[in-house]
Amino acid sequence: MVPIVRQPTPDGRPWTVDLYSDALRTGRGPLFLRRTDGWLLPLDVERWCARADAVDLEVLARCEGAVLDVGCGPGRLVAELAARGRRALGIDVSEAAVAHTVRLGGQALHRSVFEPVPGEGRWGTVLLADGNVGIGGDPVALLDRLGQLLAPGGLLIAETAPVDVDERVHVHVTDGRGAVGAPFPWARLGTPALLRHAHSAGWSTVDQWTSGGRSFAALRTRRTKRIAEPANSAAVISSQRAR
DSSP: OOOOBOOOOTTOOGGGSHHHHHHHHHTOOOOEEEETTSOEEEOOHHHHHSOOOHHHHHHHHTOOSSEEEETOTTOHHHHHHHHTTOOEEEEESOHHHHHHHHHTTOOEEEOOTTSOOTTTTTEEEEEEOTTGGGGGGOHHHHHHHHHHHEEEEEEEEEEEBSSOOEEEEEEEEEOSSSOBOOOEEEEEEBHHHHHHHHHHTTOEEEEEEEETTEEEEEEEOOSSOSSOOOTTGGGSOHHHHHO
């Protein structure tokens, strides 16, 4: 049978392909990230679409201030924070993910982390759960962007690969039965690799831990911004500054 190739959307966003959207609507896989050499990384759709589990709750208990969930997926973490009365926002490039988050009672926006985000420079915590340290395929660029979103001294909690790996690859979403999405850059980082990149960029390590077979690291930004803002910056609203 000829494989079904899902065409990329006009803006090239790979996570908006039907395979991912369909999986979120049904709440189940199978779904994988497939490297060009054929290696498959299973995506835990069922867990993502369920309520926050005990490991998730451990992570959320560490959050400080307002929380931005980058790559929020179907929104279990944002919804749990909202249910607890915490200020939280999810962002995701998948319209289906954003819609699912809103249905659960969370707030979410359809956009990339590299686009303007509300509250830039004022978030207390940024979450990178479920392997989202891979977003964009360039960990250094991603860390730099997250530093712009966080308040000085803000907290990043990232879920890392449970093995010591540091790779940049091109992958596509597949259901393992022939249907595939458009290729896009991705990265896989274990905790040692994330800490190396973060320390070179001026982040400090707060903690690292494993729970339920999942690995995490908590990092903190500089207490002051690297570049002083102009004296008249108070007259510039955050959305203008982001642009």
